[in-house]
Amino acid sequence: ATVQKLAIPNPSSRTSHLFWVMGRITASSSALAARLHHVQLVIFVLVASASLSPRSVVVVDAAARTTDFIPCSDPCAGGDVNYELTASIRTMPMQAIEPGGHEPRDYVYRGRTYSTDTDHRHGFMGPTLRVKPGQSLWIKLRNNLTADEVDVDKQPDGRLGPDEVTAADYWRMLQKPGEKIKYQFYQKAVDDPSQMIVDEPNLPHNFDATNLHLHGLDVEVHMFDPVGTTDPRAAHVAVHPGECYCYRFHVPEDHPGGMYWYHPHLHGSTAVQMWGGMLGLLYVAGPLLDELASYGVTRTEEFVIFDPAFKMVDDLNGTRGHNLEVDEFLMGQTTLSKIHPFLVNGRVTPNFEVGVGEVLHFRTLVGIVENENTFIVYKEGEEDKHWDEAAIPFYVIASDGVTYPRPRKKNILVMAGGQREEILLQFDEPGRYVISQQGIQGMQFFDMWGHPHDQILATITVDGTVTTQLPNTAIEKMTFTPGFKEEDKIQAHDIVKSENIVFSMGANRNQAPFPQYYVNGRPFHPDEIRFRAHPGEAVEYVLINANHNVHPFHIHVNRFQIQEMGSELSTERYPVLKNLLEHDPDIWRDIVVVPPNGRARIWVHYKSNYTGKTVLHCHFLAHEDTGMMATIFIGDEDFVFRWQDHKELLAGITCGVLLTAIVLIALRSAREDKRPPYERVVMNEIKSKAMD
Numbered sequence: 001a002t003v004q005k006l007a008i009p010n011p012s013s014r015t016s017h018l019f020w021v022m023g024r025i026t027a028s029s030s031a032l033a034a035r036l037h038h039v040q041l042v043i044f045v046l047v048a049s050a051s052l053s054p055r056s057v058v059v060v061d062a063a064a065r066t067t068d069f070i071p072c073s074d075p076c077a078g079g080d081v082n083y084e085l086t087a088s089i090r091t092m093p094m095q096a097i098e099p100g101g102h103e104p105r106d107y108v109y110r111g112r113t114y115s116t117d118t119d120h121r122h123g124f125m126g127p128t129l130r131v132k133p134g135q136s137l138w139i140k141l142r143n144n145l146t147a148d149e150v151d152v153d154k155q156p157d158g159r160l161g162p163d164e165v166t167a168a169d170y171w172r173m174l175q176k177p178g179e180k181i182k183y184q185f186y187q188k189a190v191d192d193p194s195q196m197i198v199d200e201p202n203l204p205h206n207f208d209a210t211n212l213h214l215h216g217l218d219v220e221v222h223m224f225d226p227v228g229t230t231d232p233r234a235a236h237v238a239v240h241p242g243e244c245y246c247y248r249f250h251v252p253e254d255h256p257g258g259m260y261w262y263h264p265h266l267h268g269s270t271a272v273q274m275w276g277g278m279l280g281l282l283y284v285a286g287p288l289l290d291e292l293a294s295y296g297v298t299r300t301e302e303f304v305i306f307d308p309a310f311k312m313v314d315d316l317n318g319t320r321g322h323n324l325e326v327d328e329f330l331m332g333q334t335t336l337s338k339i340h341p342f343l344v345n346g347r348v349t350p351n352f353e354v355g356v357g358e359v360l361h362f363r364t365l366v367g368i369v370e371n372e373n374t375f376i377v378y379k380e381g382e383e384d385k386h387w388d389e390a391a392i393p394f395y396v397i398a399s400d401g402v403t404y405p406r407p408r409k410k411n412i413l414v415m416a417g418g419q420r421e422e423i424l425l426q427f428d429e430p431g432r433y434v435i436s437q438q439g440i441q442g443m444q445f446f447d448m449w450g451h452p453h454d455q456i457l458a459t460i461t462v463d464g465t466v467t468t469q470l471p472n473t474a475i476e477k478m479t480f481t482p483g484f485k486e487e488d489k490i491q492a493h494d495i496v497k498s499e500n501i502v503f504s505m506g507a508n509r510n511q512a513p514f515p516q517y518y519v520n521g522r523p524f525h526p527d528e529i530r531f532r533a534h535p536g537e538a539v540e541y542v543l544i545n546a547n548h549n550v551h552p553f554h555i556h557v558n559r560f561q562i563q564e565m566g567s568e569l570s571t572e573r574y575p576v577l578k579n580l581l582e583h584d585p586d587i588w589r590d591i592v593v594v595p596p597n598g599r600a601r602i603w604v605h606y607k608s609n610y611t612g613k614t615v616l617h618c619h620f621l622a623h624e625d626t627g628m629m630a631t632i633f634i635g636d637e638d639f640v641f642r643w644q645d646h647k648e649l650l651a652g653i654t655c656g657v658l659l660t661a662i663v664l665i666a667l668r669s670a671r672e673d674k675r676p677p678y679e680r681v682v683m684n685e686i687k688s689k690a691m692d
Contacts, residue, residue, distance in 0.1 A: 068226040068246050069239075072142060076246035079138030081131045085114050087210050087239075087264070087278065088144040089160050091322050092123060095348045096310055099338040104348035109310070110160065110322040111276035112145055112208075123346035125304065126280030129262065133284060134253040137219075138246065145208040146241040162272060162328045165204040167512040168193040173330055174509050186507045197511040202523050202627040204329045204513075205268040211237040212247060213265035213556070214282060215418055216401050216590045218607060219249040221557055221614040221634070223265060224526075230612045232529050232637040238266055252609060256483030256588075257286015258401030259363050259420045267524065267629065271333070271621040274369045275309040276326045281365065287481045288403050288422070292361060295478050296471040297424070300361040301352060303344060305415075305457065307368040310339035333370060333622040342373060342437055344458050351459045355468030356430055359475065360460070362423040366415045369621050371452040372444055372550055372593065373437040374576060375413040377425065380432040383456070386575070387412045392433065395475050398422035400559070402483030402588045407475055414440075414580040416552035418591045418619045424475055430464035439576035443569070443596060446548045484588055490561055490603040494538035499531065501553070503594060503618055503628060504546040513626040517618070523627030524617075529637070530630040531616070535608040542601050545594040551628070552593045552619040553600070557610060558634075559588045560602040567598030591619055611635030 070076060076084070094109035114126025131137045145160075171193035190196060213223070220227050224234035227247055239245045263279040264270055281302065289300065309332030315323045327337040344350050354360045366373065377392040378385070388411065395407035400420050413421060427433065438454040506516030516523065519530065533539055540563075543553050548569070562583040571578040580595055594600050617629035 066226055068237075068248070070140075070244050070246045072242070072244040074244075074246075076138050076140035076244075076248075078136075079248065080135035081129075082138045082140075083127070083129055084140040084142060085126060085212065085262075085280075086116070086142045086144055087112060087114060087273075089113075090115060094123065094310075094324055095343065095346070096308075096324065096339045097341045097348060098312075107310075107312075107324040108315075108322040109324040111326050112160070112210075112273050113277050114280050115277070124277030124306075125346070126262070126278070128280060129282040131251050131282070131284055133251055133255040133257065133286075135251055137249045137251055139212065139249075141210075141212050141239055141245045141247065143208075143210055143239045143241050143243050145210065160208075160325070162207070162326055164207065165329050165513070166193075167196045167198045167203075169328075169330055170512040170514045171196060173334075174514060187510050190510050195510070197508070199511065199513065199516070199523055199627065201267075201525065202513055202517075202625070203268070204272065204622075204625050206238065206266060207269045207272045209238045209240045209266055209269060210264045210273060210278070211239055211245070211266045212262060214249065214260065214262050215554075216260040216420070216559075217249070217282070217284070218252055218255055218557060218559070218610070220610055221612040222247060222249070223556065223615055224613050228610070228612050230635065230637060232613060232633060233527055234613055236267060236526055251284060255284055256402045257284045257288060258398055258403060258483060259283060259365065259422065260401050261365055261367065261418075261420070263367075267526070268625050271369055271625050272326060272329055274367075274621055275307075275332050277306070277308065279306075279367050284401065286403065286483070288398065291478075291480050295359075295473045296469055297359045297361055298469050299354065299358060300363060303362040303364040303423075303458070304346075305364070305366050305368055305373060306343045306346070307340065307371050307373075307452070308343065309337040309369070311337060312339065329622070333626075342368075342371075342452075342455050342457055349456050349458055351461055353461045353463060354425075354427065355466045356427060356462055356464045357470045358426070358468040359471050360425045362421075362425065364415075364421045364423055366417055366419045366421075368417040370417075372414060372416045372440050372552075373452065373457070374439055375415060375421070375423070375457075376411070376436045376438065377460075378434050378436055380434050380459070383434055383436045383438070387439075392425075392427070395424040396421055397424060397478075397480060398483070399587055400589045400591065402559070403480050404587070405482040406479055408584075409476065412576075412579050414576055414593065416550065416591060416593045416619060417621070418552065418554055419589075425460070426471075426475060427460070427462040430462045433460040433462065434458070435460070439574075443574040443577055443580075444550045488605075489586065490538050490605050494605070495540045495603060496537050498540040498542065500542045500544060501531075501616070501630075502544045502546060503551040503553070505549065517623045517626050517628035519617075519628055519630040522630075524624075524629040524631075526631060528631060529613070529633045531632040533604075533606045533632065533634050535606055535611055535635055538603060538605045540601065540603055542599060543592070543594045544599050545596060548596045550593060550596055550620070551623065552591050553602075553616070554591045554619040555604065555616040555632070556614040558604055558606055559590050560592070560604040561585050561588060562592055562600060562602050564601035565595060565598070566600075567595035569595070569597050606634055613637075 090113050091108060091110045094107045095104045096107055098105050113124050115124055225237045237245060260282040261279060262282050264273045309327045310324050311327040313323055313325050331337045341348055376387045377394055378390055382390045391411040393409055393411050396410055397404055397407050434456045435458045437457050440452050502520050504518045545551050563585050565581040565583050567577060569577055580593055592600050592602060611634045613631060613633050615629050616632055617624040
């Protein structure tokens with residue numbers, strides 16, 4: 001079905017809207033129009049009773065459709081800034097740690113990526129996009145994830161794995177669940193996978209279809225087609241191999257300058273594509289770098305944390321051309337993949353060199369799929385000590401793209417996928433330092449102590465012999481232009497309503513996917529609008545995590561401030577939980593980690609310039625792919641009439657129209673047959689017959 005908006009006169013009147021449409025329908029049959037006026041009234045009552053507010057009327061047109069899909073030969077270059085991203089299958093070098101090993105090994109990886117042949121800065125990552133506030137940004141997404149990219153002599157099925165997940169896969173995994181965790185299964189296992197209940201829309205699938213999400217940007221909603229759609233039944237943007245899509249955005253004049261990123265977000269394929277490295281950086285220009293330079297801080301490095309889920313493949317005596325691929329979905333989701341390292345900038349434990357006293361500025365992206373991680377700085381050899389005792393302090397100057405007015409001193413950050421942190425480090429003594437990921441085990445997933453494993457993310461060599469740029473101001477005394485002004489802060493009297501959003505998991509071992517992931521007790525369905533808000537409103541959400549499992553919460557194209565955090569778990573048993581619960585209500589974020597068996601209370605301010613259909617979800621992307629997502633509609637929905645959704649009603653109306661016409665004709669015939677015998681015409685007919 002396709003949708004076309006009609007140009008309707010007098011848009012302030014719903015009655016005129018509907019009668020105009022009905023008038024167009026009945027005008028072609030003027031003979032019946034006079035007798036069908038009551039049918040218009042019936043249809044008006046049926047379709048108008050749902051709402052009294054004026055909205056645009058949308059009707060189905062099979063010949064035309066409003067969409068942002070374009071022929072791949074057409075340009076998509078009408079913005080102030082224009083980019084083309086190509087999703088393709090590439091072979092490239094990749095570092096990882098082999099099973100049971102400790103040292104990095106160089107592999108040859110083949111997978112899905114935005115990377116180009118000329119962009120090797122972070123290897124697997126796509127090109128960096130840059131835009132200024134007030135500019136329009138157009139992005140042409142081209143999907144080249146086709147069988148043509150694979151040498152069929154080396155891979156006879158002409159396709160890159162992993163395989164799509166079936167109910168049988170879940171059934172087999174549940175026969176031998178693997179590592180023992182604090183998680184109870186419900187029901188006795190069925191004897192055969194054909195007996196399982198299957199939630200088909202939430203099975204991982206469509207691994208070669210894709211789309212694009214600009215994470216954290218205050219721009220038009222863009223998960224459903226077309227960009228900015230106000231059609232509540234709009235379909236997910238799903239760009240299949242050989243297709244192209246033109247994304248058109250406008251970055252507001254007051255948009256905070258900072259670090260953002262992009263990644264695919266098609267339900268069912270997001271995690272697999274992200275595990276393969278389909279992500280890239282996006283910067284909105286702002287004053288931060290110039291202000292840092294004015295303080296003598298000129299050393300800026302990107303620090304992109306990535307948690308791929310890989311498997312080794314047989315290189316077939318060198319004929320395949322690679323020996324590393326993305327692992328099967330269920331292995332990645334359960335962190336059972338044998339090659340599952342944290343990479344930084346595409347490498348295992350890279351080293352950064354800096355001089356004594358020099359300030360190192362890290363622009364950090366947590367581009368991970370299914371884990372949390374920490375950022376703790378130690379002098380090498382002291383990483384086994386508690387961070388409160390031995391960690392080297394550092395300063396955070398921006399989070400999720402929004403700059404603080406002043407630096408905030410920290411000795412640990414607990415971060416989850418999607419978050420960004422701008423960090424300043426300074427070392428007064430030469431030597432070797434490490435950035436450590438540790439302490440997440442047990443807390444993240446039902447007392448599973450094996451994952452995510454502790455790992456040194458990177459090392460820093462501080463050289464006392466080199467001449468470097470030293471700051472002219474102590475870090476704690478630096479000030480910056482804030483991304484949001486003080487008056488932008490949400491106040492309690494701004495809140496118009498409070499709603500609960502519950503992330504929970506089901507444990508029915510006879511239902512796929514397993515476990516079941518829910519928002520307010522129901523799995524994702526794209527046509528079900530679960531939450532509503534209006535431009536300019538401030539809304540409170542109480543985010544509740546019903547299980548001993550971390551769930552990072554993300555809402556698209558809108559930021560929030562965290563008012564409260566809490567958990568039933570013990571901070572003595574899980575020390576890192578204490579730091580996770582720390583929050584500052586003045587900081588604007590687009591992701592918050594909802595603690596296990598805990599809650600977070602946030603205030604969201606919906607922008608007045610963008611409306612439409614979008615989503616909120618858990619940013620553990622395997623959770624999102626299998627149901628932990630919900631649609632939210634901002635503003636007024638279009639009134640959509642699709643005849644396919646009302647077949648019974650339309651059939652009844654058609655029968656009623658035909659029956660009414662038959663009755664009217666019959667009544668007219670009856671009246672003609674019962675004319676009084678004394679009428680002049682009748683008497684003349686009798687006289688004529690008598691003469692004959």
